[in-house]
Amino acid sequence: MNPPHPDIDLGIMQAAATEACALLKVLANPDRLLLMCRLSQGELPVGELEEQLGIRQPTLSQQLGVLRENGLVATRRDGKNIYYAVASARALAVMSVLYEQFCANPDQEPTC
Template sequence: MALDATVLATTPAGLPNAGGPQPTALVANAREASELLKAMAHEGRLVILALLGERERSVTELESMLAIRQPAVSQQLARLRADELVQTRREGKLVYYSLASDSVREIIRTMIRMYQS
């Protein structure tokens, strides 16, 4: 379900669009976009994505930063992973999470810019 950057930058015919994103591309992929927004439509998951937008982090780091218990963090990470918004990297016993794509990173950056005071 990860959002493909080419979906946003191509015309429905699949031809590159020099003028930028076209609404018709979103219309053609509305179900996928809706699923992406549903996955992000949870305060805890959104905060996790914002933190992962800075750099990769372990569950322990996220637990400490969010002040919530490990099972709750793991549950939200599992949802984000199932929705292909985050990916993992194992180092010994630790599992590190990071954003799965530049498209997800750009969406998070846009949201951060929107809500900066």
């Protein structure tokens, strides 16, 4: 089997691996993963995230803060409500793969 990109520079590969690990590290938390799953379906205000996911304050604020600090979500204010939405195309692509592998067919085991 040939490597998919044999001409890629090792330095570029190392930098990409570092970026990928950073993204995966942020997503490697059940609360943050649930938040990203829900937000991948569209923006929501904090109150609805808390209600729908059962993640209570201050955990919700802490985990949304981590996602925001890492550029995975963005906020907008509308009156008293703060809305969150996915802001990272890469994170959204990873969430799509995770959905396909773990949620689309939850009873189906992956084959190797």
